[in-house]
Amino acid sequence: MNDYRPPWPDGMKKTKQRLCVYSVLENAPYPLSAMDIFRQIDGSDSSLWLSTVYRILELFVNEGLAIKTTVTGSNTALYELNRSTHRHYAVCLNCRKVIEMINCPMEKFVPKLSDDEFHVLGHKVEMYGYCRDCEKKLSKDR
Ligand SMILES: [Zn+2]
Numbered sequence: 001m002n003d004y005r006p007p008w009p010d011g012m013k014k015t016k017q018r019l020c021v022y023s024v025l026e027n028a029p030y031p032l033s034a035m036d037i038f039r040q041i042d043g044s045d046s047s048l049w050l051s052t053v054y055r056i057l058e059l060f061v062n063e064g065l066a067i068k069t070t071v072t073g074s075n076t077a078l079y080e081l082n083r084s085t086h087r088h089y090a091v092c093l094n095c096r097k098v099i100e101m102i103n104c105p106m107e108k109f110v111p112k113l114s115d116d117e118f119h120v121l122g123h124k125v126e127m128y129g130y131c132r133d134c135e136k137k138l139s140k141d142r
């Protein structure tokens with residue numbers, strides 16, 4: 001994981017709750033849902049509501065602090081800090097665990113498009129399958 005942290009935008013108030021959400025995202029090794037974030041903060045701040053977490057996350061996305069994404073097999077939006085470099089994930093189809101891929105499989109990929117036809121700005125790649133634990137469990141059940 002790289003150490004880049006998106007800077008706090010000028011003029012955006014640093015409320016306790018926003019800083020809480022930011023630090024959860026900062027320490028997350030993979031993208032989290034609003035519920036995941038809410039659960040991690042809950043207890044340390046009893047005045048925090050799930051709807052507040054959603055509002056803060058939407059604000060972060062609009063301000064470029066966070067990126068919103070979804071993965072195969074789930075409609076739940078996941079959020080991660082916008083670390084400027086792009087990342088890819090592998091998703092477990094059984095437990096929905098999301099694992100970061102350490103490389104970009106598209107790095108040497110040259111799209112067969114001529115420049116005047118299409119200007120490529122980025123790409124999305126996602127792997128899906130079973131994580132080690134689920135693979136073990138599932139092969140036992142067979
Ligand atoms: Zn799994």
Ligand SMILES: [Zn+2]
Nearest residue numbers: 086104105106
């Ligand atoms: Zn890539």
